[in-house]
Structures are given as C-alpha cells and as structure tokens.
Amino acid sequence: xxxxxxxxxxxxxxxxxxxxxxxxxxxxxxxxxxxxxxxxxxxxxxxxxxxxxxxxxxxxxxxxxxxxxxxxxxxxxxxxxxxxxxxxxxxxxxxxxxxxxxxxxxxxxxxxxxxxxxxxxxxxxxxxxxxxxxxxxxxxxxxxxxxxxxxxxxxxxxxxxxxxxxxxxxxxxxxxxxxxxxxxxxxxxxxxxxxxxxxxxxxxxxxxxxxxxxxxxxxxxxxxxxxxxxxxxxxxxxxxxxxxxxxxxxxxxxxxxxxxxxxxxxxxxxxxxxxxxxxxxxxxxxxxxxxxxxxxxxxxxxxxxxxxxxxxxxxxxxxxxxxxxxxxxxxxxxxxxxxxxxxxxxxxxxxxxxxxxxxxxxxxxxxxxxxxxxxxxxxxxxxxxxxxxxxxxxxxxxxxxxxxxxxxxxxxxxxxxxxxxxxxxxxxxxxxxx
Amino acid sequence: xxxxxxxxxxxxxxxxxxxxxxxxxxxxxxxxxxxxxxxxxxxxxxxxxxxxxxxxxxxxxxxxxxxxxxxxxxxxxxxxxxxxxxxxxxxxxxxxxxxxxxxxxxxxxxxxxxxxxxxxxxxxxxxxxxxxxxxxxxxxxxxxxxxxxxxxxxxxxxxxxxxxxxxxxxxxxxxxxxxxxxxxxxxxxxxxxxxxxxxxxxxxxxxxxxxxxxxxxxxxxxxxxxxxxxxxxxxxxxxxxxxxxxxxxxxxxxxxxxxxxxxxxxxxxxxxxxxxxxxxxxxxxxxxxxxx
Numbered sequence: 001x002x003x004x005x006x007x008x009x010x011x012x013x014x015x016x017x018x019x020x021x022x023x024x025x026x027x028x029x030x031x032x033x034x035x036x037x038x039x040x041x042x043x044x045x046x047x048x049x050x051x052x053x054x055x056x057x058x059x060x061x062x063x064x065x066x067x068x069x070x071x072x073x074x075x076x077x078x079x080x081x082x083x084x085x086x087x088x089x090x091x092x093x094x095x096x097x098x099x100x101x102x103x104x105x106x107x108x109x110x111x112x113x114x115x116x117x118x119x120x121x122x123x124x125x126x127x128x129x130x131x132x133x134x135x136x137x138x139x140x141x142x143x144x145x146x147x148x149x150x151x152x153x154x155x156x157x158x159x160x161x162x163x164x165x166x167x168x169x170x171x172x173x174x175x176x177x178x179x180x181x182x183x184x185x186x187x188x189x190x191x192x193x194x195x196x197x198x199x200x201x202x203x204x205x206x207x208x209x210x211x212x213x214x215x216x217x218x219x220x221x222x223x224x225x226x227x228x229x230x231x232x233x234x235x236x237x238x239x240x241x242x243x244x245x246x247x248x249x250x251x252x253x254x255x256x257x258x259x260x261x262x263x264x265x266x267x268x269x270x271x272x273x274x275x276x277x278x279x280x281x282x283x284x285x286x287x288x289x290x291x292x293x294x295x296x297x298x299x300x301x302x303x304x305x306x307x308x309x310x311x312x313x314x315x316x317x318x319x320x321x322x323x324x325x326x327x328x329x330x331x332x333x334x335x336x337x338x339x340x341x342x343x344x345x346x347x348x349x350x351x352x353x354x355x356x357x358x359x360x361x362x363x364x365x366x367x368x369x370x371x372x373x374x375x376x377x378x379x380x381x382x383x384x385x386x387x388x389x390x391x392x393x394x395x396x397x398x399x400x401x402x403x404x405x406x407x408x409x410x411x412x413x414x415x416x417x418x419x420x421x422x423x424x425x426x427x428x429x430x431x432x433x434x
Numbered sequence: 435x436x437x438x439x440x441x442x443x444x445x446x447x448x449x450x451x452x453x454x455x456x457x458x459x460x461x462x463x464x465x466x467x468x469x470x471x472x473x474x475x476x477x478x479x480x481x482x483x484x485x486x487x488x489x490x491x492x493x494x495x496x497x498x499x500x501x502x503x504x505x506x507x508x509x510x511x512x513x514x515x516x517x518x519x520x521x522x523x524x525x526x527x528x529x530x531x532x533x534x535x536x537x538x539x540x541x542x543x544x545x546x547x548x549x550x551x552x553x554x555x556x557x558x559x560x561x562x563x564x565x566x567x568x569x570x571x572x573x574x575x576x577x578x579x580x581x582x583x584x585x586x587x588x589x590x591x592x593x594x595x596x597x598x599x600x601x602x603x604x605x606x607x608x609x610x611x612x613x614x615x616x617x618x619x620x621x622x623x624x625x626x627x628x629x630x631x632x633x634x635x636x637x638x639x640x641x642x643x644x645x646x647x648x649x650x651x652x653x654x655x656x657x658x659x660x661x662x663x664x665x666x667x668x669x670x671x672x673x674x675x676x677x678x679x680x681x682x683x684x685x686x687x688x689x690x691x692x693x694x695x696x697x698x699x700x701x702x703x704x705x706x707x708x709x710x711x712x713x714x715x716x717x718x719x720x721x722x723x724x725x726x
Contacts, residue, residue: 088477088478091478092477092478109476109691110476110477110478110479110691111478111479113476113478113479113480114478114479114480116478116479193562199583199672200582200583200668200669200671200672202671254561254562255561255562255580256560256561256562256580256581256582256583256584257583258580258582258583258584258671258672259559259561259580259581259582259583259584259588259668259672260560260561260582260583261556264556264560268562273562399689399690399691399692400690400691400692402690403685403689403690407671407673407674408673410671410672410673411672411673414583414585414672414673416585416673
C-alpha cells in the first residue's frame, strides 16, 4: 500500500510540474498582446563560450528598451550548431523568431526561396546606413535585387606567422611567391613545418586556392566562374590549382593535412611547431588580447598579406566575407519594430564589438577613436583601403556545389586529381545546377 | 491477477503507452522519411512532388554505392571480428586468474562516449605527434602513413576504433552465455576425455549458437547504419574515401540542404538493412534448436 502511495505522489508531482511549466509558456504568449510589443530575438553567442559578445548584446538591448519603453526584446540564446538546427526546424514549421542571425549567400538561399526573410533595403537606405558598411559586405546578403540581412562581422583571411621562428632563420615577410618558396625551403631544411593546415575541414584548403586564383586571375575570375559568366577552365584558375599543388609538393603544409582538423592545425601554430597559418581575422584575439595564450607567443605573431604571384596580383585584394548578420522574419507580427531594432543594433554594434569582443565589424571603424592592439589597427586600416574582398568560395556557391568544391579541394591537395580534372569537376557540378 | 489480465481494457492500458511512444517516435517518422523521399525539398521552403526521381537518382549515384560498399565492408569486418571476441570470452570464462579484471578492462571502451573515443583516436593517429606514428618511428619506420589523410587506408584506420569500441559489448554477451552452460555438461565431457579445445568447439560453441546468431545480426545491422566515429573523425573524407551510408545521408540532408534526396537515401538504408537482416537470419537459421 505504501508503494502505491509513493506512486500517487510522484504522479501528482509530475502533473503539477506540467501545469506550472504550461502556465509559464502561456505567460510568454500573453505578454505579446496589449500595450507593449515583444520582439523575439534569437542569437548564437551563449554566455559560456562568447561572454563578451553576449554582454554587448545584452547592453544594446537594455539601451534600446530604455529608449523604446513600449518594446520588449525576448532573448533566446543557442550555441552555433544547435542554432543552425533550431533555425531550420522553426522555419519548417513557420515559427521563425522576429529577429535572428543568418549567414550570407548559400546558407540563406532556402530561407529566401521560402520567403521567410523580410527585405531590409528600406532600413539600409534610411539615414544612409548602407554607406556605413565596408565594401562588399552587404552585397553578400543580396538575392534577387533585395538585401535580406545586416552583416555584423567581417573576416578576411591573412597569413599569420611566427616572428620568433622567422628571426631564428633570418627570414623576412615574403611579398612574392618566389620569396614564399624560399621561406618554405629554408624552414623545411631546418625541420620546421612551414605552414599549419587542417584540411579535413576543407574550407581551409579552399582559402589557399582562392588566394592563388585572386593573385593570378584578378579579383573577378573566380567569382565569374561561379556565377557562370566565366569558367573554371580559365587558364588562370587552372594555374591557381597547379600552384596549390606546387605548394603541396614543396612540402609547405603540415604532414597529413587532409586528416587534420583546423583546430589541430591551429594548435600546431600556437605551440610554435609551424611557422605560418592562413586563417581569417576571427582568430585575432588569440594573437592579441586573449589572456589564455602566453604573452610571449602573442608578441611574436604578426601577419602579412598573401604574396603576389609572378608579379601579378593586388595585395589589397582579400579573401573573406561577412560572418553572421541580422535578419527580420517576413511573417513577424512586429515587423516594423523589428526593423527599427536591427537598425539600432547594427549602429551600436560596430565600435563596441571591436573594442570589447575583438570582433571586426562589417561597418567601418575609425581607428583614431577606438583603443585597440596594434595588429587590430593594421587590419582595420587594411580593410579601409581594401579594394576587393572576394567572398569565401564555399559561401558563394549553393550548398550542393560547395560540398563538391570542398571535396575537389581535398583531392587536389591530396594529389589525387590534376588541375584540369579539378576544373572539370567544378564545371560539371555547376552545370548540373543550371 | 488472472482476472485483471483477462480484461481487454486493462491489457490495452498496459500496452498503449509504450505502443504510442514507439509509433510516434519510430513508425511515423519512418513513413514520413519515405514520403519526403518523394519530394524535391531543401528542408525549409515549399516541397514539390517529384515521384520516384530521388530514388532513381540514388540507385544511379556512384557516391551512394561507394558509401554502401564501405558499410558492407564494415559489416564484414565486424562479423569476422566476432570470432576473436568469442575466443577472448572462451578464455575469460574458463577459470583463469584475473579474468574478472580483464573483463572489466575490455568493457571500458563501451563506457566511453563515441565523441571521446573519436577524439582519443584522432590523437593516436595524428601524423606528426600521434602515439602510433611515434611508436612506428622508434622501430625505424621512416615514412609512417598519414592514417586519416590517405584515401587508401583511411577506411581501415577508422574500422579499428569502431571494432575496439564494441569489443567489450560482444565479449560481455558471450561471457554471460558461456557462464550459463551447466557445469555438469563440461564435466561429463572432461570425464569422457575431451581436450579443452574440443570442449570449446564441440560443447560450448554449439550450446551458445543462438546467442552467436543474435550477435551476428546485431553486428551486421549496427555496421550498416554506423555513423558516429566516421562523422567525427573524418566527416567521410578525404573526398568520400571513408563515407558510409549514414554519413552520406547526413551530408546530403544537412550540409547540402538536399532534404528530399537525403530522405530517399535514408529510406533505402532502411530497406537495405531490412533485407540484409532477413538474409542473415535465413543463412543462420537452423532447423532444431539445441536444448539443454
């Protein structure tokens, strides 16, 4: 009998919990009605892993709510991968948050096709917000003549190198491919791994190919080949693939790079086992402000722009692209308020983000006005004078083609295919798409 | 009690909760996956009905068959390694010193999560700092292989941790089965002058044949739908060299946003697994079960 009692208690306790949580859910709904309007905002910077980002978001929201007392911003925070999954599930059931974060180009394509995101051109044209952005960041969020996102971050890839190792062997920052070759040979002769590369993640290798394509063929060749006004069989692009393989044959990259993750390559660079590392500027905090990294190492890291090849190429041209941007849901019942909120958010984000979280924002930063480590100032100045930023190839392509591009990159690096076959694979993938 | 069980409503009450859970969580999604396979769908936007196109494409898709080949290879190796596990269990079940401790040691990999195992073996296989290549270096191997980067060996390099991961599980099952064999049978055999090897092969093995059959089905089915270590350790790469059916399905549905096609592959995976299970059961079927 006693047992039965326990079961009864347990069941009623469960039922009570269900009622309480049920009520909680109901309460949220109710607050959306009436005088104050509620904007649901979902972002991907949890307190645990991105404390600075998280705090800046909280601050901006607090300020916004103070200025707009009739608006209430409800937050939901998830980490990167869960965020992607949840966004997809919510979209399928037509319940996207009013404001959320998206990645540019290929990622947002299905959402645009499904008419889930609201065009934000009216926001951009109001008060000249469009001009605040660094060249070719907003463009990455364009589709069918409309802009669907306001970029928050900007990342460009540069070659970071370890000055201590360079000094030890009397090496200088290479500015041409020939000098790069010499650096690599010298390092190899001294048994130092020249370049850390984790090509299991595949986009890491794509960066090398893209830079060669940019230096050899100019800033448009690759982009044209992807949007089909050009071709991957362009001699410049074949040459770029050949140069990539030349680097592999030279022994430029870490051993077994096709099986290494980017994280592993990064740790090789950070443990001073490798002299160079091509990565985007999201890694800057590791080489400047991150207290968890030994000061001595941070002081010894510097960067240089990708060298020119055979006297061709523009050192002011970068491979990179915006990271996440804000979208407003097309089906939101507080669309106007949401648009106002994303505008306010982007305006406030820039300076605070770079200063407090080390994020390079997609809006231009006046380096005179903010107090930053030197390397940041150099990068920001580079960006302000950047003549071109070519969007990461796998972001430019549709997810399907991107996957084939990345696989082809792995095979190219693994010397399993020739540059000609590499071009052919792309042509095939892109023509299937048409 | 009998009275209670004769009431149909009571029976239904006991059966329904579990039945509903299984129906909602397993059977409904199964049917839905088959249905999504008929659609051209990116997982987010509107669906378009395209009939059997996805299934036809899948059957002509060489990448799919390559991944299926890898899955079957894994099934073959898992089944073969059962013999090894059986041998280990036979030794553990005979009264040797430290059998208890050894049994626990064999079980450890099963207690680790797949992610931890994957990270562990990624470190072991690291081409420059990894344990394996360091040891090979001591023995004077000048140019040790890049285990996870070389397309010709990556698949086998991943099979090893997979087999290692499940060894404890099968050893535990065999051990329990062997311990169930009545001591009197073994003693009788011994009195009749059977050698230990004869006892193992002629007495013990036939008596646990039922369990062995179950483990073969488990190993084959488990291998065909295997996903986790491969996804974490190589993501199916380099360029599909370690792709299996489940990881291929995942890549299609979630990385390339090709949900309809991914669903079709998932449904084919289900059918293949079903057919293979039936075949394995037929092949291992035995007219009379041995009783003791």
